[in-house]
Amino acid sequence: MASSSLPLSLHVCSPPRSWEHDVFPSFHGPDVRKGFLSHMKKEFERNGITPFIDNNIERGESIGPELKRAIQGSKIAIVLLSKNYVSSSWCLDELVEIMSKVEGQTVLTIFYEVDPTDVKKQTGYFGKVFSQTCQKALEKNNETCQAKTNEKIETWIKALEDVATIAGYHSNLDDEATMIEKIAADISKILNRFAPSPDLGVLVGMGAHMKNMELLLRLDLEDEVRMIGIWGPVGIGKSTIARFLFHQLSRNFPQSAIMEIRENYPRPCLDEGRAQLKLQNLMLSLMINHKDTMITHLGVAPERLKYRRVLLVLDDVDQLAQLHALAGGIRWFGPGSRIIITTEDQKILNDHGINHIYKVDYPIDKEALQIFCLHAFGQKSPYDGFEDLAREVIRLSGKLPLGLRVMGSYFRGMSKDEWTMALPGLRESLNGEIESILQFSYDALCDEDKEIFLHIACCFSYNNDKVKKVEEHLAKKFLNVRQRLQVLVEKSLIYFDDQRTIVDKRKIEIHTLLAQLGITIVHKQSREPRQRQFLVGGKDIREVLTDPAAVTRSVIGISGNLDGFNITERAFEGMPNLQFLKLMKGNFKNRQIVCWRRRLKYISPKLQLLNWMDCPMTCLRCIIHTEFLVELNMSNSKLKKLWEGIKGVYPNLPIFFCSGVLKSGGTPFLYWKCN
Structure with missing residues (x-):
């Protein structure tokens, strides 16, 4: 099949050129028009392929500007080389124009009852006919034009040599009907690459x-055969990048395919072996038109592809078994092959020995605005x-990017009042x-990892808490917390602020929409908030x-602000299992402070975290159990006394912030011990 050398660089160009025709066929009419060509055109019509027809073009001594425009404006040029193709100087001029092809055009060759060697060396009957054509061209011109004619003949020879080196279709070797079907199928596959994705038009x-x-x-x-991973959270743009690469590069590879793995792999997978065979069969059908034979073992793909230079994009991989079925190793593919894998799970790439990994970052502010505006306003x-x-x-x-696109489309056409x-x-x-879309990532987790994700989304998503601190909190309930957090990082559900050089100071972060996903999942646990x-x-x-009257054993965490309402001194009495209490700064007014001065009378003995900055109370006498308490943060509060009747050191309380508290008459002993 047609191929050209690989580009050494990738360019994001202006919108792709406008092609006028799908296919330009170059042929010698008397040899093929009534037989092979008519059957091929019929198969093209059946496959929705539109060839250029030159019936209305008057033929002269050489091809004119109209025919040159048609050649240059066709996505694919098919050269149908027959025994008497070179008897026509018109066909030879077409061939010269085709072989000086424009960027992005594909040339296919059909050797119809001729040998490629005779075409390349101008030998045999084919060479004899070519010599006669050259002689006629020389005889038509006087001595002053001989030099130009010789130059033209040299261009013919060069074009024949070049076209003969393109791996093509051979009528002498194949059943004609089958060959025509394969030509139409291959052309359809090539034309699919020219169809721009809606996302690619934006290119932000x-x-x-x-x-x-x-x-x-x-x-x-x-x-070199190289496998490259594209890693990042769902919706970050991994698939868009991979598809853009495929769109840019696929025409330069003899075989290429892009596969959407998630939709072709069963959930749950009850028969992994069968699922792997199905994936591999699909890949071979896309890559080499291997659609009539069902493979029986996973050794078929490496055997069929080991000498082929391929471009393979595996989009949305989420199981290592999928890579075992489709790209078991670099020896599966021929030299120069490139395999691109997109995934949300970095561990899959690492376990498969893929060292070339591109982590996709969030767009900068300017790009985020442009992506959103293109979908909301149709401009940047x-x-x-x-x-x-x-x-x-x-x-x-x-x-x-996913959120920007979806929300932009949602707001498109709305008035300012509707936005508000x-x-x-x-x-x-x-x-x-x-x-x-985000739910897929959550559903793929095991039950304990789901629980840890919900804890982070609901209790540790706002203040960029330190990883070490979150580990200490979760270790009270879960085993192997550090490894489980790493799983969430590898699956792109959370990430660490690894810009810091000191590991103990790394912070845990979660994307806004993923945190909202966790909150939404919790909301669906019950219509009654107290049952969540x-x-x-x-x-x-x-x-x-x-x-x-509220009593709930379900609630283990509270996180939010208390703006605009009061609570009673017994507000937490109905929550014996409360473990995490994070109350944000509220707009407390003078009439509310009176109620707060009553002090809380009860808080759960299971409490691990009390984070209440700007607390308006003067004493926390309710905190009398410290067995589980890991963190106490009362920064900028109005406390005059922490609590009554308890003195000493609290070994389970490694994190304690009390800046700006202990007003006049307060006792600073705990502040001194724990800081």
Whole structure:
């Protein structure tokens, strides 16, 4: 099949050129028009392929500008070399024009009852006919034109030599009907590469991605087989990058395929072996038109592909078994092959020995704005008066490209008032489309990892808590916490602030939309807030804490602010299993402070974390159990006394912040011991 040398660099160009025709066929009519060509055109029509027809072009001594435009404007040129093809100077001029092809065009060759060696060396009957054509051309011109004619003949010879080196289709070796079907199938596959993805038209930030991928792909190393992983959270743009690469590079590989793994792998997978065979069969059908034979073992692919230079994109891999079935090792493929894998799970790449990994980062502020605006306004900037609204939506999306695209489409066409009315709802819950996509990552976790994810999303997603501190909290309930956190990092559900050189100071972070996913999952546990594991946000907290009759053994964590409402001194009496209490700064007014001075009378003995900055109370006499307490943060509160009747050192309390507290008359002994 047609091929050309690999490009040494990737470029993000302006929108692709406009092609006028699918296929330009070059042929000698008397040899093939009534038989082979008519059957091929019929198969093209059946496959939706539109060839250029030159019936209305008047033929002269040489091809004119109209025919040159047709050749240059065709995605594919097919040269149908027959015995008398070179009897026509017109066909030879077409061939010269085709072989000086424009960028991006593919040339296919069909050797119809001729030998490629005779074409290349102009020997045999083919060579005899060519010599006669050259002689006629020389005889037509006087001596003054002999030099130009000789130059033209040299271009013919060069074009014949070049076209003969393109691996093509041989009518002498194949059943004609089968060969025509294969030609149409291969052309359809090539034409599919020209179809632009809607996402590729935007190209925001793609230039930087291509520069980074170029360093990993090393297309100049044509003897090396290389596997490259593209890793990042769901919705970050991994598939868009991989598809753009495929769109840019596939025409330069004799065989290429892009596979969407998730939709072709059963969930749950009850028969892994059968699922692997199905994947491999699909890959071979896409790569080498291997669609009529069902393979019986996984050794078929390496045997069929080991000498072929291929481009293979495996999109959305989430099981190591999938790579074992499709890209078991670099020896499966011929020199120069490139295998690109996208995944949310870095461990899969590491376990498969893939060292070239591109971690996709969130777009910078300018790019995030452009992505959102393209979908919301059809341009790269907001409409006048919508600037602040657009930035608020971008903040809610956390700059995740998936969120930016979905939310942009949601707001498109809305008035300013409609935007204002829609924003509060987005602050409280996820967009349904975004939720369904993010849910896949959560569903793939084991039960304990799901629990840890929910703890982080609901209790540790706002203050960038240190990894070590979160480990200490979760270790009270879960085993192997450090390894489980690493699993969540590898699956791109959380990440560590690894810019810091001191490991103990690393912070744990979670994307805004993933944190919202966790909160949404908790909300679905029950319609009644008191029956959920966590209360997150002022509305749910208010409903439970302001109800004096509320009793719940379900709630283990509360995180939110207390703006605009009071709670009673017995607010936490109905929560014996409360472990995490994080209350944010509230807009306390003078009339509210009176109630707070009553002091809380009860807090769960299982409490591990009390984070109550700006607390308006003067004493925490309710805290009398410290067996589980890991963290106490009362920064900037109005405490005059921590609690009464308890003195001593608390070995289980390694984290203690009390800056700006212990007003006049307070006792600073605990502050001194634990700091």
